[in-house]
Amino acid sequence: MKRILFAAISLFTAFPLVAQTAIPPTGATPFKNTSTFKPPAGAKMAIIEFEDLECPLCALSFPIAHAAMTRYNIPRVHHDFIIPSHVWSRTAAINARYLEDRISPKVAEDFRRDVFANQSHIASRDDLFTFTRSWFQAHGQQLPFVIDPDGRCAKEVQADCILATRLGVLHTPTIIVATANRWIEVTDPRQLDEVIHVAQASLQEPANERLSKHSN
Numbered sequence: 001m002k003r004i005l006f007a008a009i010s011l012f013t014a015f016p017l018v019a020q021t022a023i024p025p026t027g028a029t030p031f032k033n034t035s036t037f038k039p040p041a042g043a044k045m046a047i048i049e050f051e052d053l054e055c056p057l058c059a060l061s062f063p064i065a066h067a068a069m070t071r072y073n074i075p076r077v078h079h080d081f082i083i084p085s086h087v088w089s090r091t092a093a094i095n096a097r098y099l100e101d102r103i104s105p106k107v108a109e110d111f112r113r114d115v116f117a118n119q120s121h122i123a124s125r126d127d128l129f130t131f132t133r134s135w136f137q138a139h140g141q142q143l144p145f146v147i148d149p150d151g152r153c154a155k156e157v158q159a160d161c162i163l164a165t166r167l168g169v170l171h172t173p174t175i176i177v178a179t180a181n182r183w184i185e186v187t188d189p190r191q192l193d194e195v196i197h198v199a200q201a202s203l204q205e206p207a208n209e210r211l212s213k214h215s216n
Helices: 001-011 056-072 089-102 105-116 125-138 152-167 191-216
Strands: 020-023 046-052 078-080 174-179 183-186
Touching: 001 105, 020 191, 046 056, 046 191, 056 078, 056 105, 056 191, 078 089, 078 152, 089 105, 089 152, 105 125, 174 191
Parallel strands: 020 183, 046 078
Antiparallel strands: 046 174, 174 183
């Protein structure tokens, strides 16, 4: 494992400005545009994730990403990317955006977490409505008769999907660990911790180089 990590660090730090790589390298996405792969203002690093609430692999990666957020105190930048063949994921994404815009991002993430946990019990839009109604009641929220009357939330979800297409995202989940100048695609969510360690090492590199020059 140490040997693999050292090789990954060497690959990542070989690029002076923007590192474009994947860990593991198998299955790397041929992105068209990576200009948005940046952490939000004030953050040195971020986990950027494109997901679909009906995607079983996204359900597996969700707790891994959130555990890493807590463990390393780094933000997660969420984007919806709806798989066309999925029958209820767009509606679920709109419901989550409603909670994010009207209540709080934390409540929206709780909803997404519980949708992923209950995927096997949601086979249709009717099942999703039943789940959503019960979820709102259990969390002290009032489910409106029409959840997105002006289409604002639907437009936000669609904007994410357009962004994903423009960037060249091909599948869900697509996970990126990004610093200000470098990024790594995480092609196996189980290796997210390793990728974060590589990114952390790249952040420390300039300071180490300055220290070495000063001591000489």
